[in-house]
Amino acid sequence: MIAVIAIFTVLLSTANYAYGKHLTELPNYLVPCNVSDKPCLTRTLQNIFLQLKTGIPGITNVTNIDLQESDKIQVILNQTDLIDVQVTLSKGIVLGLSDTEVQNPFYYEKRGTISFEMKFPKLRMMADYEMEGKILKYDVTGKNKFIMNLENSDAQVKMLTDLVTQDGEQFFLVQDVKIKFGKIRRIQTFFKDLFKSNKSIEKEAEEEFKKHVRDLNRAILPLVEESVRDILKTIMRRVFRFIPVKYVFANISHPSLEN
Secondary structure (H helix, E strand, O other): OOOOOOOOOOOOOOOHOOOOOOOOOOOOOOOOOOOOOHHHHHHHHHHHHOOOOOOOOOOOOOOOOHHHEEEOEEHHHHHHEEEEEEEEEEEEEOOOHOOOOEEEEEOOOOOOOOEEEEEEEEEEEEEEEEEEEEEEEEEEEEEEEEEEEEEEEEEEEEEEEEEEEOOEEEEEEEEEEEEEEEEEEEEEEEEEEEEEEEHHHHHHHHHHHHHHHHHHHHHHHHOOOOOOOOHHHHHHHHHHHHOOOHHHHEEEEOOOOOO
């Protein structure tokens, strides 16, 4: 079993979720969609990600999504006889998110969830890491740079939202984002100075790691999932408190709209 615990340095709640400037005119990259119109919603979400290559005009705190740092996170990886470590990541960025291809979006009104698939040609995660624990039979205590490369990967994303009213407009309040990677054609992982405290076993351990490289890479995958999740949550919160619901959906009903 792999257990993941994320510790975020900045906590956002409904109480302090302030709304400032927002769109007052429909931009050319958005077309309001019927809830059931998947092709339309696919184009709308895809266009939002295309805008995130350079930043969305009007949002000063959203620039290139590839340069968005994740908050400090702590991940516990525990899989019997394979890996049992605690990893802390900081200053993490994930290059390649701006090249996301969006597929199969769906808005479930009763639950307030927006789900879609993300396909990535290439992702490259870079972060500072601290690790302590055991991989295979080797004790590891490392602190330096972490890099993970993924090629031709896809992930299922679910945004948990509420509808809120501000300045006479309806907005999606993004409460949380969940992500789970699926198919990945290739994974490469690198921890610099993983055996800094015990250089004598480094060569032997590397040979053993090569024998289990596929399983180890999969076991370490939650490091990327948590980082992408944190980045998406930060960005989507800012995007959807800037874009009124009416510019995403032309027809929408929700209990909160009836008050």
